[in-house]
Amino acid sequence: MNTMRPAGEPDYTDADFQRVRRIAQEEAGIYFPDTKRTLVYSRVSRRVREAGHASFQRYLDFVQAPGGRNEMEKLICALTTNVTSFFREKTHFTHLEEVVVPRLAAQVRAGGRGRLWSAACSTGQEPWSIAMSVLSAFPDAHGHDVRVLATDINSDVVSQAAAGIYPRAEAEAISAEKQSRFMEPYGDDALRFTGGIRSLPAFRVLNLNADWPMKGTFAAIFCRNVVIYFDEATRERLWCRLAERLEPGGFLYVGHSERVASKNQCGLEQVAPTIYRKEP
Ligand SMILES: C[S@@+](CC[C@H](N)C(=O)[O-])C[C@H]1O[C@@H](n2cnc3c(N)ncnc32)[C@H](O)[C@@H]1O
CATH class of the missing domain: 1.10.155.10 (Chemotaxis receptor methyltransferase CheR, N-terminal domain)
Structure with a gap:
């Protein structure tokens, strides 16, 4: 036609x-x-x-x-579809603060490094939420070797994410306490992340279905609401590549309508509907 x-x-x-x-x-x-x-x-x-x-x-x-x-x-x-929001799926951030960050804090205080990855970060609400959760549970994290890698295939959204500036209406999903701790007014109607939190995220353009330049493993990976746009074979390949990048006992968070197929879990055990743990 x-x-x-x-x-x-x-x-x-x-x-x-x-x-x-x-x-x-x-x-x-x-x-x-x-x-x-x-x-x-x-x-x-x-x-x-x-x-x-x-x-x-x-x-x-x-x-x-x-x-x-x-x-x-x-x-x-x-x-690309870039819909996102601060603290989307709150249970992931509660789990991060209560389970992952205490372990990560012990690791870095003992001289190790702590790495988290927001693997399809869109305009940044996800990695900034991760950074706020880290600092809530580990207030001096920015004085240690802790980083939140934030990547996306779309260079436009990565630039917006790195600026860390959001309309006030959107920041309403952030508690008043966290807003006053991590943000400052910007212009007439926006807020901007400020202070130590800015040293946590590192923003990069990265295609999840190409080679990944970074080395090392992560205590947790957020790969949420992106594999829904991939076909099944691409999805399953990606889960296994992500599993390889998790520390033993590390966690993978997926979107509410996403699942790692039970026939091929790549060493990932499901511990909650959208949370997987790599074998320790
Ligand atoms: C709907 S957003 C999800 C944002 C965030 N993870 C969340 O759950 O709120 C999907 C993101 O995946 C990104 N994306 C799509 N294909 C990708 C690929 N092959 N590699 C990396 N990012 C990709 C898009 O650019 C978009 O920003």
């Missing part, structure tokens, strides 16, 4: 949808079922227009030609 659009709207055919779908799968592991044809149009058409092309076909030829790499990254950013 060739969908001719009104003037100013780029042409978009089934073949274009199949092509975007292949690119999303190959570049990011993101899978779009047939039902997402319109969603793909609404996410990508702005990029097609901004890059000055009259059709998806011309735009995709450009993206896939030598020299199209920058635009390829913008296309992948346009295709």
Whole structure:
């Protein structure tokens, strides 16, 4: 089906949808079922227009030609879903404060290092929530070798995350006590993370379905609400790669609608509906 659009709207055919779908799968592991044809149009058409092309076909030829790499990254950013919030799924943060951080604190006070990873951090609400939980349970963590690695494939959201500035309305999910301890007013209607907490997170662009440059293991990994966009094989491969990056006895937190398949748990034991523990 060739969908001719009104003037100013780029042409978009089934073949274009199949092509975007292949690119999303190959570049990011993101899978779009047939039902997402319109969603793909609404996410990508702005990029097609901004890059000055009259059709998806011309735009995709450009993206896939030598020299199209920058635009390829913008296309992948346009295709990602970035919904997130502070302290999303509170039980994870309670578990982090009560179970993980005390162990991590003992480890770093004995001269070791403490590493946590927010593996699809979006605009940063997740890693900043992790950092607030760490400092609540371990107030001098920023004086020790403790870091929260925060990564995402989308460079735009990683930049926003690193700025650490949020509208007041969004920060309402943070208690008044934590707001006054970790944030300061910024402009008319925003708050900004300030003080020692800023030394905890390290923000990087990283594709979960490519090679990972970092070495070492993590006391806990948050990989939440991202594998829902991957196909099953990609998901299962990722769980095992993440399990390899956990310390013995470390924890993996997944999204509310995500599960590690029971047939292949990669040494992960389910300890709560969305919490897994690596064998000690
Ligand atoms: C819905 S958000 C989840 C944010 C946060 N983890 C949470 O649960 O609130 C999904 C994030 O996964 C990122 N993402 C999608 N594919 C990715 C990939 N292959 N590698 C790394 N991040 C990816 C998207 O850019 C997006 O920011």
